[in-house]
Amino acid sequence: MSAHNNGNHQLEEVEVSHSAPDNGGRPSFADVYMGFAYQIAERSTCHRLNVGTVITSTDYRKVFAVGYNGNASGLHNHCDSDTPGSCGCLHSEENGVINCDAPRHYEKFVFVTHLPCRMCAKRLINLGGVKRVYYAEDYRLRDSIELFAEVGIAVEHLPLKRNPAEQALFRLAEIAYQHEVVAGEGNPLGEPTQSDPEWVSRRVSQWLAETR
Ligand SMILES: [Zn+2]
Numbered sequence: 746m747s748a749h750n751n752g753n754h755q756l757e758e759v760e761v762s763h764s765a766p767d768n769g770g771r772p773s774f775a776d777v778y779m780g781f782a783y784q785i786a787e788r789s790t791c792h793r794l795n796v797g798t799v800i801t802s803t804d805y806r807k808v809f810a811v812g813y814n815g816n817a818s819g820l821h822n823h824c825d826s827d828t829p830g831s832c833g834c835l836h837s838e839e840n841g842v843i844n845c846d847a848p849r850h851y852e853k854f855v856f857v858t859h860l861p862c863r864m865c866a867k868r869l870i871n872l873g874g875v876k877r878v879y880y881a882e883d884y885r886l887r888d889s890i891e892l893f894a895e896v897g898i899a900v901e902h903l904p905l906k907r908n909p910a911e912q913a914l915f916r917l918a919e920i921a922y923q924h925e926v927v928a929g930e931g932n933p934l935g936e937p938t939q940s941d942p943e944w945v946s947r948r949v950s951q952w953l954a955e956t957r
């Protein structure tokens with residue numbers, strides 16, 4: 746089989762331009778699926794952070810599974826506890842893995858709104874066939890990156906391409922962070938500090954929920 750007619754030829758072409766719009770100005774597949782990860786995250790019932798996962802084929806033609814964080818199906822639709830790190834919600838990647846019935850040998854890409862935690866990295870490793878994990882927002886714990894590297898899974902930062910209205914909302918949330926968190930803690934110099942992405946996206950979710 747020549748390099749030009751095996752199934753991977755098209756993949757290589759797509760991968761090169763994964764995050765840039767093509768000549769027709771259309772969004773790339775990677776951007777579309779990252780946007781999908783954010784949309785599915787809107788179904789999250791976790792009060793701490795809304796996270797979404799989309800697992801696709803590596804030619805971007807199929808969605809194998811989606812997941813978002815929340816309590817188990819049929820249980821109450823909120824966290825078990827407000828304690829950070831033990832809210833009791835299943836993670837979005839965990840639900841994505843549970844929902845994924847594609848065979849292990851199928852090559853997969855994973856799109857996650859936030860960098861996976863250490864345990865979800867292990868779950869994605871054991872799903873089998875994961876070639877690359879795209880994440881949009883950093884998570885405070887970054888040790889999953891080393892785990893993925895150890896087993897040869899590529900990790901790529903792919904920020905969500907937001908429309909201008911959404912960008913404005915996030916900017917407002919960053920300003921709100923300065924007022925509510927930094928000012929609230931009595932920052933003596935009133936110096937701007939880098940905002941906390943988790944706090945900002947949680948605040949934007951709250952605003953959006955209030956306008957629904
Ligand atoms: Zn939760």
Ligand SMILES: [Zn+2]
Nearest residue numbers: 836861862865
């Ligand atoms: Zn996790």
